[in-house]
Amino acid sequence: MPPLIRQVRNLFVSLRLTVVLLALSIILVFWATLGQVNLGVWGVQQRFFHSFFVFVRLGEFRFPVFPGGYLIGGLLLVNLVSAHAYRFRMGWRKSGIWITHAGLILLLVGELVSGLVQQDFQMRLDEGETRNYSESIRLNELAIIDATDPKFDDVVAIPESMLANGTVVQSPKLPFRVVPREYYPNSTVTLRSKTPNAPPSPATQGMGPMLAAVPAEVSYQDDLRNNPAAFVELVGPEGSLGTWIVHTLLGNPQEFNYAGRTWKLFLRPVRHYSPYSITLEKFSHDIYPGTDIPKNFSSKVRINPPEGGDGREVLIYMNNPLRYAGLTYYQASFDPSTDRTTILQVVRNPSWLAPYIACGAIALGLVIQFLIHLAEFARGRRRA
């Protein structure tokens, strides 16, 4: 083995690296806990844990100043697997340690998979309402909908990040190119006539000319939603069709006709469609008598399977979610203004079982290792 590779291997299998990584992770958790005051839980997750480096902004530039969760967790994984491959020897006396480490590896891999594939959505339902989609809590998309067909909508959904990056989108489903011109991650809209000092609007079509979008500071608070705005130009083969403003606060799509078809433009939360639909039959909200303190809230829903039929009724309440088709529906909130609207949190996490199995394996491994040591100790005493 060449000396350089041997050195790298020795670094990866060393216990010293484990100690350094554990120390770094303690600092990271401490820093992130403090950061939660300003960034909120989601912001902290993104900045500290679901990243390779923690960046700090100095003037115009961002500098990586500390390893992030992915780097520390990933290196710990490499370190653990390499140590097992090169250093540890298989044997009954060490079986507890092997099981414990297998649990640790599963925990690390499970967290990695969760970070990569877990998706959080929300489903808001009024009593009697049926929906076959849930909406992202934080991510938005520009939906360009061909609404010509009386029965179906053909949707081209462009992620907000592409608007932010100014990525030009040319889809085979669209007879025009979509060119993002301006993007504000958070903003308000006002009537142009009420904002005399507003700069000229880039928008030439739809509602745009009568509105002014005013950029606002991005919020990381858990209970506040950012309202992004963008100006997008649509360019057909014969030239520009115009520039539209799109904004999550405009509750309706903007409609226009082009190439003999009816189109709708709508910046909305990212939608996740399911082959089945869910109907809210009844929402119940009980409070302790004489107070406003909630005692229990629950949603009686009906799952309508794609093949038709009556479906089945399920009661979703706190700590009793519905697991169906790879999604988990939790009772998250409700609309206090009507008391007839439920808000379900919808989570897709294929690795949700991993932490349970991992913790079980770690506990089992530790118990086995303890018993092995206990047996050896007892045997030693007997001999003495």
Next chain:
Amino acid sequence: MPSRTILSGLAAAALFLTACGEDKVATYRVPKEKEPELPMAAAADAGTPGDQAAGAPMADTSVPTASGADLAWEAPASWKAKPASAMRKASYSVAADAGESDLSVTAFPGDVGGELANVNRWRGQVGLSLLRADDLDSAVSRVESNGLKITIVELFPPGDPGAKSILGAIVPFGGSTWFFKLMGPEASVKASKPAFIGFLHTVKAP
């Protein structure tokens, strides 16, 4: 020990796989969403005598409502349609984080006393002093949408954030005047303003 090297290599590769998440344009076909129900059908003939039994207890009103062609619109999905009354062409409950507001759509024949009188009627409802004719133009915004001339009125009484406020629109159409009035606590009305402006943009002649 090539197998050990491969094992370590796989673990390292898993680390770098995390960089592979990339946003992509999605295309799909979905059945058309059912539009939120508009109480238009029930309210369309609100002014005609035959419909009065279906209205609220106030149905026996002597105020004639416009009976010509109706304007059409699309209300945001989050607005909840309320039963229309004999006076109202449509009615919605508009919920925002800051509270709930009421949106009413009414229509009456003629100019109903003119723009100034109606703006002052609304100002009176939120406790603001009456305007003089000279001040009207600076107090309203005028926009044109779908061939309709819309006068937008914003009435937020100063000093009290919880006070009743009005965001209204006056639309002359077909010899009648249509009124779209969003009324509620200031914070709620302000939060619903962009959706209201978007809603106005969908108002069109049939």
